[in-house]
């Protein structure tokens with residue numbers, strides 16, 4: 001087995017030789033040994049845009065999870081190949097919404113709300129999918145007048161949707177949907193949870209008639225672990241601590257925190273803080289540990305004392321990155337992610353709508 005140092009050297013050498021032929025994108029949650037080789041590191045919104053910045057590169061190696069690589073394929077040029085170094089790097093939240101159950105939900109909603117717009121021309125329902133979803137679902141929303149959002153632009157995207165619709169079906173992440181809609185002043189009683197295993201999603205027809213945001217039942221198993229008790233403990237142990245969490249955390253956690261936002265929001269807030277600040281962070285551990293190492297002038301720690309990485313992000317081992325790059329040098333594209341054109345067209349439309357709301 002190659003040592004960490006050997007792998008580092010192999011990746012560096014392959015990247016040097018490939019030069020502009022390849023661009024490596026890395027999500028903030030990737031381990032340091034992978035981030036060290038990324039040409040762009042960012043949140044999922046920034047990486048989606050980064051996929052467009054080097055159209056001359058023949059390959060985009062995406063160190064992230066499957067839905068991110070699909071998005072890169074949708075936004076890059078047809079000549080470019082997108083490579084996911086380990087095909088087992090998925091996202092358990094994205095897997096919680098599939099096309100069949102969302103279509104089934106949609107059909108039930110059409111029966112309840114009808115399909116005709118109201119007097120202001122607003123559709124009965126606008127579907128909004130979180131970036132953390134399959135290309136098939138992005139295609140679904142594209143075909144039904146809907147849009148994609150990320151954790152950094154969910155509020156602006158929901159505003160866009162409410163200009164065009166009386167209500168929103170938001171999937172897969174119930175927490176991002178609830179936290180964002182609540183901050184926009186929508187009462188919790190108007191946010192029923194849709195459970196695809198129950199008739200009418202588990203709500204009564206009356207409840208659905210009151211609904212403003214229908215929330216899919218998905219969640220992130222990493223962010224679900226954060227609790228209000230952890231925040232209380234951080235405040236007791238570190239008076240003056242600033243608690244910052246990702247909006248995929250449950251609502252009581254977001255409410256108890258001082259601020260919440262995407263991974264890039266968290267990075268920028270720490271960058272801007274005066275020396276000697278103390279932060280308790282509710283997001284994936286690789287990012288928190290990297291920030292703690294980068295900013296020794298601050299005290300930065302993870303709210304959850306049990307080290308819990310995103311296990312699928314972690315599947316991008318440097319060994320796979322070395323293999324993908326060396327294969328390119330040998331003229332072989334391995335682990336290519338391609339979205340079929342029938343899905344790609346409407347999915348791209350949904351992404352372009354997001355990019356026109358928040359460039």
Ligand code: 13P
Nearest residue numbers: 043044045150151262263
């Ligand atoms: P960001 O959009 O903040 O990068 O989050 C992506 C993600 O998967 C969080 O769990």
Ligand code: SF4
Nearest residue numbers: 091092093220222310
């Ligand atoms: Fe998916 Fe959660 Fe991992 Fe993000 S942290 S990729 S939402 S499982």
